[in-house]
Amino acid sequence: MTGLRVEGVYKVFGRRPNEAVKRLRDGAGREDVRPWGTAAVIDADLDIASGETFVVMGLSGSGKSTLIRMLNGLLKPTAGRVLLGDDDLGAVSASQLRSIRQRKVSMVFQHFALLPHRTVRDNAAYPLALQGVDKAERRQKADEALEMVGLGQWGDSLPHELSGGMRQRVGLARALAADTDILLMDEAFSALDPLIRREMQDQLLELQQTLGKTIVFITHDLNEAMYLGDRIAVMRDGRVVQVGTSEQILSAPADDYVAQFVADVDRTRVLTASSVMRRPAAVAFAGGGPRLALRTMRDAQVAAAYVVDRSRVLRGIVRDADAVAATRAGQETLEGLIDDSLTSVSVDTPLAEVFAPAAESPLPVPVTDDKGRLAGVIPRAILLEAMVPADTSTPPKGTPTADQAAVPAATDTDPADAPGTPADATTAAPSAGRATDQEVRA
Numbered sequence: 257m258t259g260l261r262v263e264g265v266y267k268v269f270g271r272r273p274n275e276a277v278k279r280l281r282d283g284a285g286r287e288d289v290r291p292w293g294t295a296a297v298i299d300a301d302l303d304i305a306s307g308e309t310f311v312v313m314g315l316s317g318s319g320k321s322t323l324i325r326m327l328n329g330l331l332k333p334t335a336g337r338v339l340l341g342d343d344d345l346g347a348v349s350a351s352q353l354r355s356i357r358q359r360k361v362s363m364v365f366q367h368f369a370l371l372p373h374r375t376v377r378d379n380a381a382y383p384l385a386l387q388g389v390d391k392a393e394r395r396q397k398a399d400e401a402l403e404m405v406g407l408g409q410w411g412d413s414l415p416h417e418l419s420g421g422m423r424q425r426v427g428l429a430r431a432l433a434a435d436t437d438i439l440l441m442d443e444a445f446s447a448l449d450p451l452i453r454r455e456m457q458d459q460l461l462e463l464q465q466t467l468g469k470t471i472v473f474i475t476h477d478l479n480e481a482m483y484l485g486d487r488i489a490v491m492r493d494g495r496v497v498q499v500g501t502s503e504q505i506l507s508a509p510a511d512d513y514v515a516q517f518v519a520d521v522d523r524t525r526v527l528t529a530s531s532v533m534r535r536p537a538a539v540a541f542a543g544g545g546p547r548l549a550l551r552t553m554r555d556a557q558v559a560a561a562y563v564v565d566r567s568r569v570l571r572g573i574v575r576d577a578d579a580v581a582a583t584r585a586g587q588e589t590l591e592g593l594i595d596d597s598l599t600s601v602s603v604d605t606p607l608a609e610v611f612a613p614a615a616e617s618p619l620p621v622p623v624t625d626d627k628g629r630l631a632g633v634i635p636r637a638i639l640l641e642a643m644v645p646a647d648t649s650t651p652p653k654g655t656p657t658a659d660q661a662a663v664p665a666a667t668d669t670d671p672a673d674a675p676g677t678p679a680d681a682t683t684a685a686p687s688a689g690r691a692t693d694q695e696v697r698a
């Protein structure tokens with residue numbers, strides 16, 4: 257498989273591009289160099305790993321399409337290098353470049369770019385025809401690709417017989433039939449209806465799981481970016497202002513531009529349990545006995561502790577009252593005291609899916625890793641706090657927002673509204689904890 261590198265790349269359209277680059281390198285901005293040309297891309301450095309889905313986003317005119325066109329050699333950088341695997345696109349001959357473009361990179365466009373008088377199959381097979389693949393193999397590969405995108409029955413149809421979403425699938429099938437390592441998608445789903453668009457996103461994610469292509473995906477839509485991208489680059493006025501995972505960009509936006517960009521995103525679908533979990537207040541070892549568990553609860557001033565075994569695998573919880581009774585009865589282990597009915601979530605669970613368990617749980621929701629080990633816990637207050645964008649998470653003192661955050665029951669969507677949900681036992685029941693401590697010491 258093939259990765260991509262962009263090293264100090266500039267693209268200036270206009271009469272004196274080199275002069276513009278010189279000035280940009282000296283610190284001039286896009287507007288400053290207008291007299292010499294339009295600086296579409298300024299000093300871009302990107303390292304896109306093989307098999308990665310890399311999303312580029314930014315406002316209209318920020319340079320996204322120019323950047324992606326340099327990745328397949330359609331445009332030549334004014335300065336800097338684009339490396340596709342080991343090939344420096346600026347250093348290869350014209351015929352080598354053509355061959356690289358046919359065999360290594362496919363592009364999927366926003367407006368399908370289908371040939372209207374050719375069948376769906378021929379459209380899908382088109383890049384193979386350019387590669388000189390013989391007819392039988394073309395047909396076979398095109399049909400396989402159409403099958404992959406759910407259009408196996410449509411090979412003999414003409415494009416106008418298909419809906420917009422289906423036509424875009426043909427565009428995708430065409431890229432898949434070419435079987436290139438790299439897939440470039442410029443606003444590929446932007447013209448589709450929201451529901452169809454979501455279907456296409458799901459399909460791309462599913463295909464990507466088995467195909468493992470290197471995908472560069474351009475979009476205006478932040479939710480799409482965060483849904484699809486392993487990493488996201490945010491462009492502004494020709495410059496790449498931040499590169500990171502969606503979580504990194506959401507929780508630490510590089511500047512106000514990025515912060516504004518991410519303000520509207522549905523954070524609960526992007527952030528995962530691992531990004532907000534905290535260290536549990538009290539953890540008891542299953543082999544440690546009720547007395548030790550009680551001491552842990554006392555030190556943490558909580559009324560229950562999470563119980564783990566030797567390998568830190570979560571077994572459940574133990575409550576102070578049960579531990580006290582067991583201590584009185586002379587019991588030496590926690591066996592029989594462990595309540596394993598608490599729902600846990602995995603480190604990768606999106607926050608949107610943590611609300612239900614949080615509503616039902618008397619304790620912060622335990623988070624486990626892929627081996628079932630206790631990785632952390634999510635108190636309800638943290639869950640609610642995580643929904644507030646980073647740039648507004650510290651409202652000025654005395655504003656009602658701060659009060660609402662502290663009293664979650666005031667909001668409609670608050671999981672604490674669920675009937676029969678006691679307050680957070682680890683923080684709200686210190687008296688129970690203290691009483692039992694005295695009993696144990698006595």
Ligand SMILES: Nc1ncnc2c1ncn2[C@@H]1O[C@H](COP(=O)(O)OP(=O)(O)OP(=O)(O)O)[C@@H](O)[C@H]1O
Pocket residue numbers: 269270294295296314315316317318319320321322323476
């Ligand atoms: N061939 C060209 N000649 C002159 N200027 C160009 C050319 N292509 C792009 N530009 C300019 O370069 C800048 C970046 O354009 P580009 O198309 O890369 O932006 P974009 O981020 O893809 O925008 P959009 O979201 O609208 O597609 C814009 O100011 C555009 O007008």
Ligand SMILES: [Mg+2]
Pocket residue numbers: 320321322
């Ligand atoms: Mg564009």
